[in-house]
């Protein structure tokens with residue numbers, strides 16, 4: 001949502017401890033006791049998402065610590081790692097963890113507060129007042145905790161966030177075990193966490209210093225959008241990102257009103273404008289990019305910008321349909337995002353994959369565009385490329401982080417299986433995710449979150465629901 005992040009939040013805390021199930025191989029605390037520290041996920045169909053599109057029947061993945069040690073057939077890896085503990089993936093599909101390239105996780109607490117309204121009304125009558133009154137550090141903490149658990153349960157192992165009190169979001173992402181790129185939002189008006197630009201920049205710099213070098217948390221700078229941040233401030237945000245060598249996250253060309261406004265103000269379209277400012281480069285993750293012109297698509301490709309495509313959010317607020325087939329053809333790294341859960345209304349990447357594969361077909365009147373494999377690519381290695389993290393995540397390859405999921409494809413809605421891409425993209429639901437592993441650590445097992453604080457989250461969310469329910473608006 002282009003405006004949904006305008007008013008923010010802060011942090012406090014709680015205890016979300018993740019532990020591993022009894023008796024299975026991958027418990028973090030047990031790993032050191034495994035032979036060579038290696039354990040095997042063995043026996044399923046391994047959809048690697050590597051450059052060759054390798055799919056290994058009766059495959060296996062060997063995991064050592066937080067990394068993938070080997071990928072191959074179950075027979076070969078069984079021979080290579082005799083005595084390694086084995087977790088069976090028989091009859092299942094093993095694939096890389098999904099990557100949600102754009103969201104505002106704490107807005108999970110606004111889920112369903114108002115729907116089906118014109119954008120302006122939704123924002124000005126509901127979201128902004130709700131944020132002004134309720135969003136603080138505590139809100140951000142509980143909203144993030146809820147959202148992180150939802151994402152992990154559904155097989156999302158990496159997410160990219162931008163909101164306020166991002167330090168708290170980083171803490172929650174660290175606590176729940178997910179991988180995250182977290183961008184502190186910068187905007188040209190007083191925000192809940194920082195009342196002036198100077199304060200926001202100082203906060204962001206402290207935040208970058210605190211989290212840089214963390215194994216799973218990548219801090220980022222997130223100026224909100226070209227229409228809410230001045231040219232001078234966009235350049236200052238970029239300079240900060242360059243100085244600390246971190247990503248820059250920006251909403252860009254989300255809807256036509258933005259294009260019209262920037263054109264009128266600068267004589268340039270949004271992508272041209274930010275390029276003119278010197279900030280369009282390969283550290284940028286551009287959200288939405290619904291309305292780039294053909295020449296702007298070339299510019300995005302030339303500059304190596306990563307794009308977060310958010311089909312369901314774009315549909316829900318009637319922003320338009322991003323020219324994804326054209327962007328892919330131009331060689332742009334395109335990932336999938338849910339956007340904030342108030343404008344979606346969930347953090348379910350499986351729905352985005354399914355929608356991305358179908359939406360462009362109907363708009364182009366061409367059922368051959370955005371194939372199942374291309375859609376799954378965007379949710380995995382494509383997303384990793386958009387984040388500049390393809391050396392570490394996005395596919396099952398030796399040396400990469402052990403971020404992987406196991407899908408149970410035996411549901412009635414998935415049978416029979418002729419092609420794993422088809423099954424994953426058009427038939428699989430988030431509830432079919434059976435196991436989720438991040439950095440070699442099992443976070444979901446048997447379809448259950450291994451979090452000890454689920455009940456605490458439910459209680460806190462209900463407390464917010466009671467406080468916010470009076471704001472619920474019907475069209």
Ligand SMILES: [Zn+2]
Nearest residue numbers: 001002339340
């Ligand atoms: Zn957004």
